[in-house]
Amino acid sequence: MIEFQLDPRSGLPTYLQLVHQVRQALRLGLLAPGDQLPTAREVVEKLAINPNTVLKAYRELERDGLVAPRQGLGTFVERSLAGAGSAAHPKLQRELSSWLAAAREAGLDLEDVEALFRAAVRDSFAEGVA
Amino acid sequence: MSAIETDRLERRYGRRWALRDCSLAVPAGRVVGLVGPNGAGKTTLLHMAVGLLAPTAGSIRVLGGLPPRERPGQLRRVGFVAQDKPLYRGFRVADMLRFGAKLNPGWDQDQAVQRLSRLGIPLSQRAGQLSGGQQAQLALALALGKRPELLVLDEPVANLDPLARREFLQLLMGEAAQGGLSVVLSSHLVADLERICDYLILLAAGQVQLVGDADDLLAEHRMFAGPRDQAGLLGRTHTVVHASYTGRQATLLVRLRSPAPDLASWTVRPVSLEELVLGYMSGPPPAQAAPSLSCVSEVPA
Secondary structure, eight states: OOOOOOTTTSOOHHHHHHHHHHHHHTTSSSTTTTOOOOOHHHHHHHHOOOOHHOOOOOOOHHHHHSSSETTTTEEEEOOOOOOOOGGHHHHHHHHHHHHHHHHHHHHHHHHHHHHHHHHHHHHHHHHHOO | OOEEEEEEEEEETTTTEEEEEEEEEEEEEEEEEEOOTSSSHHHHHHHHTTTSSOOSEEEEETBOOOTTTTTTGGGGGGEOOOOOOOOTTTTTTTHHHHHHHHHHHTHHHHHHHHHHHHTTTOOTTTTGSOOOOHHHHHHHHHHHTOOSEEEESSTTTTTOOHHHHHHHHHHHHHHHSSSEEEEEOOOOHHHHHHHHHHHEEEEETTTEEEEHHHHHHHEEEHHHHHHHHHHHHHHHHHHEEEEEEEEEEEEEEEOOOOSOOOOOOOOEEEEEEEHHHHHHHOOOOOOOOOOTTTTTTOOOO
16 A cells, blocks of 8 residues: 655645655556555544545546545555556666666766756657657 | 634723634634734634633624533534643543543543553553643543534644654544544644645734635735836735845735736746745735836736
8 A cells, every 4th residue: 555755845735745646656556456545544644634635636536537436445546557668667777777876986966867867858758759 | 514603703801902803704624724923812712712702792603503602502512622731630541531521421432542542641640640742632632532523722732842743633633534523723833734724714913814725825825036126016916915125136925816927037936835824924015116017018817
């Protein structure tokens, strides 16, 4: 089951942070169809947040067809976000790790790496839509 | 049904007004944060809601009926934790529960015992020997024991360390998640309120400055930063709640009265609840720089 975390510095409203964490877990395959989300009560007893915030996040996920409530049972995952390429994830992650190791060896710090990565992402996806 | 509804409610102590012209309607089933500087009238409002204090003028209704002071039958529907969390320090926890059961017709002893055992508070302990955090939890457990529909808390976490505060709010939110409970609490800790409240009342100098659904209020406000000599312009179409100036720059907290204007050379960003509260508490903006219309383009509403 997913365990929510809050980042007070993210600047994002709490309900959106919950939505993003579920989407992220669906994308990484940490949550799969049939899995149950924690109840509103379980979430608020851990995070000390307003129950309506959790319900709002779950409603948004429901609107996107990702989860659905089952009467008296709770909220369950309907659909995964893991794309067609998710089988390639482990290999790509290994390659990325070795690339990062090479970057650090070359003397790049976190900010350098992020700038380089963002620029590459921009180039690559701009080519894709062109 | 409203949890609390007031109409031109006023309360005076001698010659001093503690609360003036207070009209608001707080929907039921919400967690309401009551904020404002010391002496703003927060405790006065809460005491009138639970029936400890009678209004000087105007009216207040609680859960759709007269307040407990005029209709004692309402007492069983309203739970209250006072600021100093009064407990009989020499009583054992079990005695406090027995006391609660005797005084409250709707008392749920099983649930109260379960709640305390989940919190790890031993029934044999004397109230005065519990830690500050446990005393606050016990006071909350006693207020919840009567199964109130409205729970009123006056600065419940003011004297607690961060861990005890978190545990108290976890307990409170867990109860709120079960439905059928409206919560109104006052606090100075806006970061906590931002997490737990979905409705806000801001009092200052005995008057309501701001009231409404927290998300709606955040959506209606923006922080603008830009050249000081253009600051007057925003005030023409929107309400400037608070302004601060440094050299040539102005930072304005603005309540939008129409879609956000698109101003060249200004940056606009959403506000946090803390910025909203501090902006209103700091009061109205100082006299504004002379407006000049030339450099501004507005998107038609």
